[in-house]
Amino acid sequence: MLKDITIGQYVPGISFIHRLDPRTKIVAVFLYMAALFASGDSTGYLVVTVFTISMVFLSKVPWLMIIKGIRPLWIILVLTMGLHLFLTQGDIIWQMGFVKITQQGLRQGVFMTLRLVYLVTITSLLTLTTTPIALTDGIESVLKALFVPVAHELAMMMTIALRFIPTLIEETEKIMKAQMARGADFDSGGIVSRAKSLIPLLVPLFLSSFRRADELAMAMEARCYRGGENRTRMKQLQMTGLDYMAFIIVFVLLIVCIIIRFWM
Amino acid sequence: MSIVLTGVSHTYSPNSPYEMKAIKNIDLEITEGEIIGLIGHTGSGKSTLIQHFNGLLKPTEGRVLVDGVDIVKKGVKLKDIRKKVGLVFQYPEHQLFEETVYKDIAFGPKNIGLDQEKTKSRVRKAMKMVDLDYAKYRDISPFTLSGGEKRRVALAGVLAMQPKYLVLDEPTAGLDPRGRDEILRHVTELHRRENMTIVIVSHSMDDIARLVDRLIVINQGELVYNDRTRECFAQYEELKRIGLDVPTMTALMLRLAEKGWPVRTDILTIKEAKEEILRVVRGGAADA
Amino acid sequence: MVRKVIEIKNLIHRYNSSQDGIVIEALKGVDLHVAKGEFLAVIGHNGSGKSTLAKHLNALLLPHEGSVTINGLDTRKKEDTWAIRQQVGMVFQNPDNQLVAATVEEDTAFGPENLGIEPVEIRRLVDDSLERVGLSSFHKRAPHLLSGGQKQRVAIAGIIAMRPNVLVLDEPTAMLDPTGRKEVMATVSALNKEEGLTVVHITHFMEEAVFADRVVVMSEGLIAMEGTPREIFSRVEEIKRLRLDVPQIAELNGCLAKEGLLLPPGILTLEEMVVALCQ
Numbered sequence: 001m002l003k004d005i006t007i008g009q010y011v012p013g014i015s016f017i018h019r020l021d022p023r024t025k026i027v028a029v030f031l032y033m034a035a036l037f038a039s040g041d042s043t044g045y046l047v048v049t050v051f052t053i054s055m056v057f058l059s060k061v062p063w064l065m066i067i068k069g070i071r072p073l074w075i076i077l078v079l080t081m082g083l084h085l086f087l088t089q090g091d092i093i094w095q096m097g098f099v100k101i102t103q104q105g106l107r108q109g110v111f112m113t114l115r116l117v118y119l120v121t122i123t124s125l126l127t128l129t130t131t132p133i134a135l136t137d138g139i140e141s142v143l144k145a146l147f148v149p150v151a152h153e154l155a156m157m158m159t160i161a162l163r164f165i166p167t168l169i170e171e172t173e174k175i176m177k178a179q180m181a182r183g184a185d186f187d188s189g190g191i192v193s194r195a196k197s198l199i200p201l202l203v204p205l206f207l208s209s210f211r212r213a214d215e216l217a218m219a220m221e222a223r224c225y226r227g228g229e230n231r232t233r234m235k236q237l238q239m240t241g242l243d244y245m246a247f248i249i250v251f252v253l254l255i256v257c258i259i260i261r262f263w264m
Numbered sequence: 265m266s267i268v269l270t271g272v273s274h275t276y277s278p279n280s281p282y283e284m285k286a287i288k289n290i291d292l293e294i295t296e297g298e299i300i301g302l303i304g305h306t307g308s309g310k311s312t313l314i315q316h317f318n319g320l321l322k323p324t325e326g327r328v329l330v331d332g333v334d335i336v337k338k339g340v341k342l343k344d345i346r347k348k349v350g351l352v353f354q355y356p357e358h359q360l361f362e363e364t365v366y367k368d369i370a371f372g373p374k375n376i377g378l379d380q381e382k383t384k385s386r387v388r389k390a391m392k393m394v395d396l397d398y399a400k401y402r403d404i405s406p407f408t409l410s411g412g413e414k415r416r417v418a419l420a421g422v423l424a425m426q427p428k429y430l431v432l433d434e435p436t437a438g439l440d441p442r443g444r445d446e447i448l449r450h451v452t453e454l455h456r457r458e459n460m461t462i463v464i465v466s467h468s469m470d471d472i473a474r475l476v477d478r479l480i481v482i483n484q485g486e487l488v489y490n491d492r493t494r495e496c497f498a499q500y501e502e503l504k505r506i507g508l509d510v511p512t513m514t515a516l517m518l519r520l521a522e523k524g525w526p527v528r529t530d531i532l533t534i535k536e537a538k539e540e541i542l543r544v545v546r547g548g549a550a551d552a
Numbered sequence: 553m554v555r556k557v558i559e560i561k562n563l564i565h566r567y568n569s570s571q572d573g574i575v576i577e578a579l580k581g582v583d584l585h586v587a588k589g590e591f592l593a594v595i596g597h598n599g600s601g602k603s604t605l606a607k608h609l610n611a612l613l614l615p616h617e618g619s620v621t622i623n624g625l626d627t628r629k630k631e632d633t634w635a636i637r638q639q640v641g642m643v644f645q646n647p648d649n650q651l652v653a654a655t656v657e658e659d660t661a662f663g664p665e666n667l668g669i670e671p672v673e674i675r676r677l678v679d680d681s682l683e684r685v686g687l688s689s690f691h692k693r694a695p696h697l698l699s700g701g702q703k704q705r706v707a708i709a710g711i712i713a714m715r716p717n718v719l720v721l722d723e724p725t726a727m728l729d730p731t732g733r734k735e736v737m738a739t740v741s742a743l744n745k746e747e748g749l750t751v752v753h754i755t756h757f758m759e760e761a762v763f764a765d766r767v768v769v770m771s772e773g774l775i776a777m778e779g780t781p782r783e784i785f786s787r788v789e790e791i792k793r794l795r796l797d798v799p800q801i802a803e804l805n806g807c808l809a810k811e812g813l814l815l816p817p818g819i820l821t822l823e824e825m826v827v828a829l830c831q
Binding site: 171175177178179180184185199200203204207 | 376
Binding site: 215219 | 610612634637638641642644646648649650651652653654655657658661662663664665666667668669670671674675678694695696710711714
């Protein structure tokens, strides 16, 4: 049934990466991105590739899950590859009519495509190894550390969204069936009639969402909610030796990439 | 004419980690003119079962025939099935969406392609069946109505399809005593006056006891009983085992019988209980 | 003298109707006291004003006239609002619309977190509260995978984790099946009997009012009847005039009395009926 679908694609596990503090993982992803963008030649890419592959191995997340995350991007990947391949000026290695491939183009194309693939791999690894709740907590605390003023509100919104998505999916299914029982047809006709046929679904869904929001707001107030001030959290995020080790590893990666880029 | 289920099973998300067999090998016949109760605790498969009656769900095994027509046969229009079998979901007022009561009730008739005249007469008739004054309610927004009124509008929305069979999933849930009585009175009248075939899902054994002729009991997706109401409630021990109650009056008679009173235990309603107690008390007095 | 936790004096509440700007009086001068440790049931048909009354008990609504005092704190005083809400916990009707977090324990922690309690202490309160409603083993579960009765028990745990003096339940069982209703009632009655928590239980299931110490019947924004369940439910005709029901057993007793079989008035439960008949 629809409600069984889990949000975020968290894959439970106890690997090194699973056990890291969410804040560590979020910051590490940014450091990794910096390293990725710093790399510009084959040595740099070799280092990043080895690192990325080892991370996926360490996380014990099935490769299939990673590939699933990359698959929807194939058009963008093909475009990136194609544009660089055919439009970069340089030493021609292959030509047919006005279509030509240059050595520089090939290089750029491969690098850019790899950059995208690695970017998606590492961010999926973050969501695949972190529960949505831990991720929310992590984002809240990272935003707070950056003095973003609405950090608490953003995190609360994410928490409530996580809580209500399954409920709303269930409700959508129910309203749809109720209207079908009255002869509604959601999947035939042209675009206009299909869009129109959604009104009997969307109106009740919006109304009930507003009602829910209203009741939830009242229930929260009744439980003394008054925004982020003076609020404590039961779960305190805790950095362990593991986290420091992870920081060191990612820092080393970044420095290596920078050295390769600028001094070698 | 009838709805006939033969060997119906339904499995959700087959061949996935979430696979769940909600109903198993159900054989059932609902004959025209009956009023039937369907009981079973939450998660027993009641909702899954009733959605087979009008083809909202298709059996993963077995067959469903509505007036002799197999609902999954090629060329069968599900709209035609849904015209015949009206289904009122739990909290049906949550499906209201139009600006006026009239428009909302007219949604069903319009979907089945009726012209304005016919639609109008259907809306009128449906509103009358649930005691909503046509002139008074026609043009007002359903969202300004009270809970009980909203529910009657939603019920009228299904009645406007003029179904032969009407299936109601807990029609009284969340209403106050007056609202409950009103809805149940309408249901009884639909059966008596309009000669509609009724299947009513309820958690209230007391309501079931005074309303229905026949009772279907399901547990963990399986049909446990399918018999006259009195006979079903006579199986109180088995019902208790699967977590279902018997009507209060039946329970009272059972306790009295346990205490050695010579009472009949197949009592369902307050009226029957009163007569039975008086019979025993007065009979006892006559003996003494 | 018994200590009064809740004191309501001549409470009036008005709503502005959305149409025509008509002012509707939802509460027309309610006087009510609730003693410490009492289990009070409030019954009344829809629109009788019982939900409005409930929302006055923890300052979600404020009096237009009259006053509501909780342990000496006046709800009209802005600075006492949070103290009052900590003392009076509310459980609402729809189990889906009052749970905030994506796991049971996070939700239970929500109230204490708002109060700014130390993390270690919150953990203790959460574990203790879940234990008391019998849901310890569900602490990591997502709310949407629980039954209705379990959701309401999570809501109750979230309230008692705030260490309140009063538990107000606004039709907590209206959307539940019989099993869920029994679960919730058993939990509430244990909290009242064993821990002395004051309970105000609003319901339209008469069977639930039977177990209260006192029943208040609301009608048209006023208190129409007040007394022990026995007193209230032996007045079958009056209750029916107020668009309510009496429990089946009480109704049977009324029918038997009409036929001349006079049993003691105020019989409410099946067991009492059996005892009365077998004498």
